[in-house]
Amino acid sequence: MSDHNDRYVFEAEWYDKIACMLKKFYLYYYSSDNTVELFDLKTRKTFLRRTTCDGIKAKDFYVGSVITIFSRCIKITGYADTCTKTKLEMQLQKVFVLLKPDVIDKMGEILKMIINYDFHIMNLKMIKLTVDDIAENCFIKKDIVDKTSVINYLISGPVVALELLGGNGITRWQELAGPEDSNHARLTAASSLRACYGKDEICNAVYGSKDTETVIQELQYFFPNSKSKNKGPKNTATLQNCTCCIIKPHAIQEKLVGAIIDDIQKAGYMIIAAQQFYVNPINSEEFLEIYKGVLPEYTAMVAELQSGPCIVLEVSCKDENPNIVADFRNLCGPMDPNIARQIRPNTLRAKYGKTKIQNAIHCSDLPEDGILEVEYFFKILDGI
Incomplete structure (x- = not known):
């Protein structure tokens, strides 16, 4: 190992879908050559030898960040030594x-x-x-x-x-x-x-x-931590005449939150409630279950939703709009951003999406789903 002055050590975790278990690691980051290494805390063995990862930069390493290392979404949960804590803080x-x-x-x-x-x-x-x-x-x-x-x-x-x-x-x-x-x-x-x-x-x-x-x-x-008795102030969801919009984890990582919300507001929609969630694997599967057996991308959609923080919005209109779900879907555009760019270039997915999975946002499909999906996050998950 090289000079320890350039080494940062974090506690990190990754949900292994195949083994259905949460794996815990020490994540080493070396700023001198932009390399990472993973050490499995359970097996006490190196999980990933020191290597370069495309797209990773020094500024991505902080507690709460989610880093993609060879398609695995690794969440940094804490500092593993006082030296890293002191330097970064x-x-x-x-x-x-x-x-x-x-x-x-x-x-x-x-x-x-x-x-x-x-x-x-x-x-x-x-x-x-x-x-x-x-x-x-x-x-x-x-x-x-x-x-x-x-x-x-x-x-x-x-x-x-x-x-x-x-x-x-x-x-x-x-x-x-x-x-x-x-x-x-x-x-x-x-x-x-x-x-x-x-x-x-x-x-x-x-x-x-x-x-x-x-x-x-x-x-x-x-923003009390999960162990606190205080749950913090209530959300502002009304669960009336609304649709659900989820800004997906990849769009948050790419710093698109402000741009997406700005486009929604400039299109004449009101944001009634907004909150960041970390969706765990079970909730991710449950929320997207409607697509199981319907869309071949279901498994990949579930993996994307749980890959980092997402921001959920309750979206409404200034006037009572019986077609709020369908109208908002029009603003979002086709599920595949490549198709969206060809036929609806001003839609959110055309502007901010990358692939059918990483298409920037999820929005409610059916009129009855709008309130149900908003309720799932702001009533059920926020109440846990």
Whole structure:
């Protein structure tokens, strides 16, 4: 093995579909020559000798990331030594961010700007803040006189909570967000989020944690881990006059979330609920069971859905639309992106899909499936 200064060690896991078991590894990454190695913790043997993998870059290695190594989707679950933890946590910082109620209709645009600023979206959930949520956290500056107006603004509609990860994250978030007062931001930081989307000091589009301590507190509150008794704030799903859209794991890895949501919103649709899910193998099979024996790609579709985080949307229209499922399918386009590019080049799959399996999004097929599929994620899986 080479100089250990360039070596990073992670705890990782992979679900072996043939053996029907979760395998755990140490994943070694060597930044000097961009090579990886896998050590099987159960057999105590090398599973994959040190080798180069196409498409893998240093920035892909962080806790929560899913890395494809020779068609296997390996999820990084933790640091395996303190040296890796120290080095990466100095480079990468988490930030808790809120998109405030009056910019939800611009959510796609804002997410595009966040991603273009080199932040990873680690978690996402649309919620409705309560007065208690606001009291428990640091959303209001101590020196603001009219606290009532701020509270009324924050509870006036849904917000989107985000967990972001980026190099020197807290400082760089403040740069991207701009000064608190949107009017001041327009004079001093014209390309910042508050300059582009805020109105004044109260309606200023976004909030982000100011220091590491606040980040930890707010992430634990809004995105508690699975062992926590606190489930975090409820999702905003209405399960009415809606259809389901899933942004697939490969599209998230390719940083297309903002672009896809932006296209959906610009096409006149409303996003009523949004949440990131990791779909386990059993749930993936169950959700896609309708295609078993119908589509030859069923097994590959199941593997794609569980290969990393996906973002699920409840999509609706401003007006009561009896054909919401069919209309939204038209925006998505044919299942095969190559066909979509030939006959419907402006559809989502034509623009963002790669193959019939990695076709960027899943959308509901039948009128009755819209509500049922939204319910599956936002009522059944989110309630587990």
